[in-house]
Amino acid sequence: MAMLHTRPFASVLDQLKSAGLRPTRQRLALAKLLFEGGDRHVTAELLHAEAEAHRIRVSLATVYNTLHQFTAAGLLREVVVEPGRSYFDTNRHDHHHFFNETSGELTDIPGTEVTLARLPAVPEGRRVTRVDVVIRLADEPGAGR
Amino acid sequence: MAMLHTRPFASVLDQLKSAGLRPTRQRLALAKLLFEGGDRHVTAELLHAEAEAHRIRVSLATVYNTLHQFTAAGLLREVVVEPGRSYFDTNRHDHHHFFNETSGELTDIPGTEVTLARLPAVPEGRRVTRVDVVIRLADEPGAGR
DNA sequence: GTGATTGCAAATCTTTTGCACTAAA
């Protein structure tokens, strides 16, 4: 059972290597927090706080560097839904997002549950790097329930 | 011919009124810049610069306030595609966006050209406020052409 | 008049940067 997370984490190590990133204490610790707990959406501030809670000494600057390096290495995906704040998503599968504007909560939608039936012609000389679908939600007005 | 833009602008005035916003010199001038030139995507900084170029004296703080008030009144739509910068879109029709990650250019896609064939179930107690589709582009690697 | 609106400067918040120090290879 403890093996459950061994494989995916090993692959993270491999990917750090192939991205030319040294497996430092900080990067390993952050990778564990990020990838050993299922799919997550974190901000730099949040991950930094979480590291502190786990007695991992990392500076906020390093958290930012690491998040961007992991993103460049394809281990994370940056999601922009709010002005002035970036979320980093550990879910690397094809998927989209619900964004609750009331609470700021970001939730995955499996790629299979959203289908784009019709897409526009891509401008000349450009290629599509990604298609992001964000379904914005608000709490139902009818209070209670 | 000069009439061409008279109507839509009048409706803007009405909407300011019904939103309880006094038609001040600043708000009127910014509204003209925003709504008399077809569909546009502006940042606060850009609109402020444009106002200055037109000899309209407005502070940047007022530009921010105005953009948010217009957005709340339904005259503008805020589009978030880049961390740390908000675009405001004057196109109020149903539509989506191309975002060129290389140049930062934001382009409209008419709602008719994108069709979502399948949408996920909306979580209990929430309602959908908007569905945003952003097609991210990069310049084709094959240089020239 | 009276309350809404504005301008300005200071404050805030997130993210980036410069650089001396530390650690991996």
Place this chain on the structure above:
DNA sequence: TTTAGTGCAAAAGATTTGCAATCAC
């Protein structure tokens, strides 16, 4: 060693806020 990585504090942006002066009604 040699070079990449880290921490810290300062800097940089974008956006917001507090408050006195100004404007619309």
